[in-house]
Amino acid sequence: MEIVNPNVATLSNFEVMKHLQKLKDGRKRDKPHGQLATITYETLRYLENTPCNGQTSDSITTCLKALEPFNLNKPEKLMLINSPPTTALEIQLMIEESEERLTEEQVQQLLKIIVEHFPHVQKASDENDDDDDDE
Structure with a gap:
């Protein structure tokens, strides 16, 4: 994987959580993709226990x-x-x-x-x- 522009933007935990929730919801209709589904699930589980969950x-x-x-x-x-x-x-x-x-x-x-x-x-x-x- 190549990083084209490393300083495009920084995302808050809230933005990452919302993006992963959309990704997860979209994946429910498609076939789960093994590692991506696991990483998404684990990251969401972590973020839901941080302050970003109430933001x-x-x-x-x-x-x-x-x-x-x-x-x-x-x-x-x-x-x-x-x-x-x-x-x-x-x-x-x-x-x-x-x-x-x-x-x-x-x-x-x-x-x-x-x-x-x-x-x-x-x-x-x-x-x-x-x-x-x-x-």
Whole structure:
């Protein structure tokens, strides 16, 4: 297999999941193709347990618009979409030189934007915290 243009676009986990779901639905009518069917199934199974399962095209689009004032590069935005952070530490890990580029207030604004557009992420984080308290 030859890569013709390696930088055409980067896809979010949500986009990959939707594409694979269409591929899987199309394959139901055709004969399954062994390894492709297995890879599609395993990848979908993984992605359905990630934050992208609760995302929509609209939530991603509006979130990206809300992130514009922060001057983030494309890979940073993609990381924020694929693995929405719930703490300031996670933002530090995702955004290069975040200490110099972002103030504490901006970090809190970023977290607020993420929770606003992806509320399912905060709920999942809260449930994990509750599980930890029970032990």
